[in-house]
Amino acid sequence: SFLCCYASAQERKTAEKGVRSGNPLFQGWYADPEGVVFKGRYWIYPTYSAKYEEQVFFDAFSSSDLVTWKKHPRILDTSSVKWAKRAVWAPAIVEKKGKYYLFFGANDIQNDQEKGGIGVAVSAKPEGPFKDHLGKPLIDKFHNGAQPIDQFVFKDKDGKYYMFYGGWRHCNIAQLNDDFTGFVPFADGKTFKEITPEGYVEGPFMFIKNGKYYFMWSEGGWTGPDYSVAYAIADSPMGPFKRIGKILQQDPQVATGAGHHSVVHNEKSDKWYIIYHRRPLGETNGNHRVVCIDEMQFGDDGKILPVKITFE
Numbered sequence: 001s002f003l004c005c006y007a008s009a010q011e012r013k014t015a016e017k018g019v020r021s022g023n024p025l026f027q028g029w030y031a032d033p034e035g036v037v038f039k040g041r042y043w044i045y046p047t048y049s050a051k052y053e054e055q056v057f058f059d060a061f062s063s064s065d066l067v068t069w070k071k072h073p074r075i076l077d078t079s080s081v082k083w084a085k086r087a088v089w090a091p092a093i094v095e096k097k098g099k100y101y102l103f104f105g106a107n108d109i110q111n112d113q114e115k116g117g118i119g120v121a122v123s124a125k126p127e128g129p130f131k132d133h134l135g136k137p138l139i140d141k142f143h144n145g146a147q148p149i150d151q152f153v154f155k156d157k158d159g160k161y162y163m164f165y166g167g168w169r170h171c172n173i174a175q176l177n178d179d180f181t182g183f184v185p186f187a188d189g190k191t192f193k194e195i196t197p198e199g200y201v202e203g204p205f206m207f208i209k210n211g212k213y214y215f216m217w218s219e220g221g222w223t224g225p226d227y228s229v230a231y232a233i234a235d236s237p238m239g240p241f242k243r244i245g246k247i248l249q250q251d252p253q254v255a256t257g258a259g260h261h262s263v264v265h266n267e268k269s270d271k272w273y274i275i276y277h278r279r280p281l282g283e284t285n286g287n288h289r290v291v292c293i294d295e296m297q298f299g300d301d302g303k304i305l306p307v308k309i310t311f312e
């Protein structure tokens with residue numbers, strides 16, 4: 001069960017009542033939250049949202065009940081990733097055979113002077129410490145116009161792992177090899193296939209529900225109020241992805257710039273949650289982003305209903 005062995009009696013009581021800590025979930029400026037469940041415990045891996053020069057580590061947060069969050073400071077730090085000097089971004093994490101693989105973007109390679117891209121670090125525990133897996137990036141240049149950032153790693157039903165990634169309005173899919181040291185080309189010989197849906201900007205995410213592949217992404221400019229999340233439904237992880245519509249966006253009573261999300265499912269209660277960042281009302285500093293969670297519901301036709309963003 002998701003309450004498992006970590007919850008205190010008080011935490012269990014609170015969780016049973018369906019109470020949550022309130023949005024934002026924890027203090028500090030954080031963005032691009034990757035929410036996952038490992039051994040019944042919720043984990044959130046966000047970007048530390050600051051100037052690129054200061055964005056040199058990741059903190060993680062964990063909870064047994066979505067109410068009380070424990071901070072795990074500096075689970076990865078650029079001092080242990082030689083090629084990453086600054087700006088580590090938008091982590092994604094998967095567990096495979098008892099090891100935890102943390103994927104991240106680093107540096108800012110839109111500037112030709114700077115090397116960087118998508119890297120991977122590994123640890124025996126979800127709280128790290130994570131160490132560089134390769135000593136170099138997994139993807140170190142643009143392919144099909146996609147900036148190598150905002151990777152999401154998806155395990156398909158057949159056990160294959162795919163990476164979705166891409167900024168600058170292009171999204172690629174690539175199949176990871178067994179030990180996550182590189183990629184396996186597709187049958188047509190290509191390693192990076194472009195699958196960009198209409199409106200896509202960045203921040204891809206995928207989950208399966210009732211055999212269907214839900215592909216989600218962020219739209220709008222990340223510093224603006226209209227940042228938002230839209231989605232498509234497909235029969236395969238490769239698409240084709242026909243845009244259905246927006247499901248997460250600003251609410252003038254609550255916050256602006258709601259986007260770059262992930263989704264977690266509590267199998268016990270069958271509740272779905274969207275974890276995302278947003279900007280407090282009236283805030284113009286692009287980096288002032290906070291991590292929030294709200295319930296995500298589906299219609300009888302399987303479509304995602306518009307999410308109500310809350311302070312709850």
Ligand code: FUB
Binds near residue numbers: 047089149202218
């Ligand atoms: O946090 C840096 C960037 O902001 C991410 O890469 C984008 O997805 C946007 O959320």
